């Protein structure tokens with residue numbers, strides 16, 4: 299994404315290319331989310347019912363993909379971030395050949411991906427779908443999912459339930475983690491909402507310190523398109539998918555307006 303920058307003297311600098319969030323923060327992703335396993339366990343339980351092969355769209359570093367392979371499922375994954383995929387590939391080298399052989403990873407975009415096969419289970423975990431900002435791209439992505447889903451298969455997508463009562467522009471400390479190299483990372487986050495365009499912009503500030511070095515700060519900013527429950531039902535229907543259940547937690551609890559998350563389970567809709 300290019301952005302025309304203007305400095306304080308009014309001159310413009312067109313050379314600035316805004317980096318992808320995951321190219322900037324990819325190396326901190328796993329240390330941050332490695333203890334988040336509830337969603338993966340939910341997907342694995344569903345796989346026990348519907349079987350494989352499995353496709354994880356926007357698979358990132360393989361936080362969810364790798365456990366599928368460990369459990370014996372053939373799993374395909376794709377992502378548009380080379381940085382995230384490089385981390386996944388490096389991680390896979392630590393597994394034995396049998397596990398590695400079940401994994402097939404590709405560089406692709408959610409709106410245009412093509413696989414030479416269909417899947418029993420397709421998942422888009424952890425708000426990844428919200429990176430698609432426009433309706434056209436959202437529908438293209440879901441139509442693509444429907445085309446790659448086997449008859450009787452299931453598609454699962456999880457996104458946060460937008461709670462617009464959150465304070466805006468307030469910097470919140472989101473926790474502190476220690477990397478293997480001794481770096482201590484404190485993550486701060488500030489959020490703003492564009493209610494008209496139904497988007498939220500998040501600013502991350504990572505303070506990285508170590509006793510023997512000066513502290514440095516890494517910043518990143520990204521905008522996502524939040525989705526309301528009804529909107530997702532409509533999007534799915536318009537794209538050839540039918541939602542068969544919406545959960546509000548990872549234990550099969552029903553979705554309510556107070557739920558923090560929305561977990562949609564869908565199947566291919568029958569042609570009229």
Ligand SMILES: C[S@@+](CC[C@H](N)C(=O)[O-])C[C@H]1O[C@@H](n2cnc3c(N)ncnc32)[C@H](O)[C@@H]1O
Pocket residue numbers: 320331355356357358359360361362376377378379382406407408409422423424425426429430
């Ligand atoms: C929140 S991460 C989720 C990663 C992984 N699924 C997980 O649950 O840990 C979102 C991922 O979506 C990827 N992504 C964003 N837009 C994409 C697109 N249009 N096509 C493919 N991948 C995309 C990012 O590169 C990133 O790896």
